[in-house]
Amino acid sequence: MSDTEHPDIILCPGGPMLLRGDHVVQDAEGNAHRTWRPISAVCRCGKSATQPWCDGTHKVIPPKNRP
Secondary structure, X not given: OOHHHOOOEEEOOOOXXXXXXXXXXXXXXXXXXXXXXXXXXXXXXXXXXXXXXXXXXXXXXXXXXXX
């Protein structure tokens, strides 16, 4: 398998950014958050209650206002 078959970062249309493997995510306050899961979902809509992680809130945002 090539690396292109399993990219580290996947942008989901209208949804989160998925990270595969070990990464560090910085939140809006500058705090570092290390990923500990095989795949982590990072919020891109800015509305998640669990920032910087996605909680699915993007699903209730009108499609034209999604990332």
